[in-house]
Amino acid sequence: MKVSVIIINYKTPQLTIACINSIYENTTFDKEFEIIVVDNGSHDDSIELISREYPSLKLVDSKINLGFGKANNLAAKYAKGDFLFFINSDMIFIDDSIRKLYDFYIENESKLQLGVLGCKLEDQLGNINNSGGGFPLVNHDIREIYIAVAERFLKRNFAPRDPYDFNRAFFEIDYVIGADMFLRKQLFERAGGFDDHYFMYYEESDLQMGIRKLGFKNYIFTGTSIIHLEGASSKSEDNGRISNFKRITLAESRNYYFKKNDRNHYTKHIIFDMVLNVTRLFNRKYSIRENIKFVKQNIKSY
Structure with missing residues (x-):
């Protein structure tokens, strides 16, 4: 088995089913990949709907909401692939992205000291979405707050220019967004997996900083794109604000x-x-x- 695709479902069965459908429609690996879905304590009709649509799918029923990192760690234990591909349920595949990411990784692993690989994420209109960024640091965090305050009172936009050139075939990045992380299972295990202290947020940055410390580098490969319905898998129930x-x-x-x-x-x-x-x-x-x-x-x- 080459690749294990891992999806965490939390009360988003229709999104998850649409994501799975798009994978099967666009992936040419045949039996060389598997899809593992962890239902993260949804306590709705998610398991019934997903299992009815895909009765042979590997579906792990977590009775409680483990959070992002723990749920992915659980799925990784069931994975048979040499590579793990962690994706969000709000992803729509429009290309043979799994094969293309796999081929790029195999061809460049040693040369680039490849750790985590991501790809170009787009919205439904083809605009580039967030694909990752620089490691969060205290000084950067404080500077961003100052910039936000200045923008509010001076009515000016001080946002820095995007440092990433998506016209290049690939480029190095500190961390790949958790919505599409492709890496060797062996490396994931060597890095200790996701830190269980996190329930949600920052866990992908933390993992990839650990991978960087092991001597590997993280990259975005622009030779394929996936639609990311950003935020659809974690919409707030509070009318436009986070809960x-x-x-x-x-x-x-x-x-x-x-x-x-x-x-x-x-x-x-x-x-x-x-x-x-x-x-x-x-x-x-x-x-x-x-x-x-x-x-x-x-x-x-x-």
Whole structure:
């Protein structure tokens, strides 16, 4: 078996089925790949719908929501492929991307010291979507906050130019977005898999920083594209804002990531973040109770 494609489903059965359909319609590997779906404690009709559509599919039923990293770790235990391809349920394949990623990896693995490989992600109109970026660091995080404040008050856009040239055949990147991570299973296991401390967010950056420390590099291959319905697999139920749960989870993951991977600047992060906590108490998108809960949980995770 060459490739194990891993999809985590959480209350998105129609998206997951559409994703699987697009894989089978566009992949020429025949029996050289498998698809593994973990239902992440959806407690809806997801398992019934997916198994009815694909009765022979390898479907793992997690009775609870394990979060992104743990669910993918669970799926990896069932994987028989030499390579793992972690994708989101909101991906639509329009090309033979699995074969093309596999061929590029095999041809360039030694020469490029290949770790994680991703591809060009697009929206439904063909516009380039987020495919990855630079490793999160405390100083970068603080600078982005200053830029956001300046943009708000000065009514100007200070966003930096995109440093990635998608006209090139491939380019190196710090981390590939978690929506499409292609890598050797052996390397995934050597790096320890996803860190179980994360429930959601920052886990792909953390894993790929570990892979970088092992001497490998991460790349985007532009020779194939996948449509990413960005955010469709994790839409908020709160009318355009993220839920307080996700806001808390994001903050907790950020704190843990900085504590683990940017320890020299972690004290600076706490001091700056404590100042921000004061303003967060008055965030009008959330109730007073929600703001207090967020700040308490955020401080607790320091």
